[in-house]
Amino acid sequence: MSQFEQLYLDTAFLEPSGANFEVNLEFVVFQVSKRDLKVLTLPAGHSPFEGDLSLPMRRLGMEGLNSTGHTYISQELGIDSLVHLEQITAYTGSKKNSPVRQLNMLLLGLAGRIPKATRRQRGSFTPLTEISSGLGSMSTHDQHMILLAREFLSSLIQNTTVATLLCPEQFTLGTLRRVYECVWDTPLDNANFRRKILGTDGFVEFVSKAKQQNKQGRPSHLYKSGSLDKLNPSFQRPPFST
């Protein structure tokens, strides 16, 4: 038996108790800028999808799941402001015309708001409105993943203070409110919102008065993220408007 023959037989023999899965990480990385909820997209390279947008995806290799996720987004795609990465769900599937099974892990990422993207950034943050209106074409699968991730994020900002990470380092309550409004896609009452935030110890921390004045001619107050993580009671999300 040749060396190759032995090696092949070893490989074939190992298969039933060996590796049969390819594991991929799919990323929905959200960013809020001004009044837009945006998602990190890459150009979908292959014909017939040239010109389309796609979600970032990375095959899992020798590194761990979470470290691969961080490294891919921060270093390979050059997103400097990744502040949160969390598993949403995993699902299995098969490749067309291949015996290889696939396990895909959907991850939620949050990118903070930074003044300007660095040069080394690949991909771009595309407003969800552009995707839903068909301006940026994207596969049904990717659009479905964005819906799942947005629903996950909607619950997350109900139960935690993570929305503050989608603000600049120092922010007004108006800025924080617009994050909630963008993610939930619904307007919120300003007075109720202020009462909820300021009435929850540790949600935000007062920093200083802003230099700019607000519409009422008073200087806005600037805040930063507080020490609180989980909200209890959770933030009441308004019912969907029809």
Place this chain on the structure above:
Amino acid sequence: MSQFEQLYLDTAFLEPSGANFEVNLEFVVFQVSKRDLKVLTLPAGHSPFEGDLSLPMRRLGMEGLNSTGHTYISQELGIDSLVHLEQITAYTGSKKNSPVRQLNMLLLGLAGRIPKATRRQRGSFTPLTEISSGLGSMSTHDQHMILLAREFLSSLIQNTTVATLLCPEQFTLGTLRRVYECVWDTPLDNANFRRKILGTDGFVEFVSKAKQQNKQGRPSHLYKSGSLDKLNPSFQRPPFST
């Protein structure tokens, strides 16, 4: 080049874009009976762990992740009362002395309370107190997974009505309270508990008065699960007692 040589080269060449993972599902299936939180265990078969307990674990094959989980627990292990199965988290690792990478998915299962286990049931529900006291020996890894799953369940019953699934089909509020007490490992005030449950529309639904009388000589009321899923505001979990 021989046929085997070609096959081996094909295999080797495919590897970088082929399967390199073995995917395993690990299960922490909880059941509450009377005043005990229990977890589904199997005998750890292999020497030197003979006599030890282990968590159920199943390698993922051609079937999907969730259907494999349900089939394994319900049919292969014969647990008739599985009422809930949910992904907790996934993590990666390597096998000793093997190039095969592993992705393990930890799943939370809940088993309802049934009068008697059927004959076809494999494994048994072991009280957590037996494991923590060292009566039932278990690997550090499995004990860690149980801790993770219990913490996950603790949050879940804060934010959802899923605790009712751990009761018999019809139950008193005392029974439901003992589920919360078991999972959180802390006593709860009876009057506050009743107020919270009965004050939340759809948490439970009144069925009838029980035949037995309670300590005060009044018949207990029997309830079943209501239509509500998520709790808002969430159920306040008491701080850990020291």
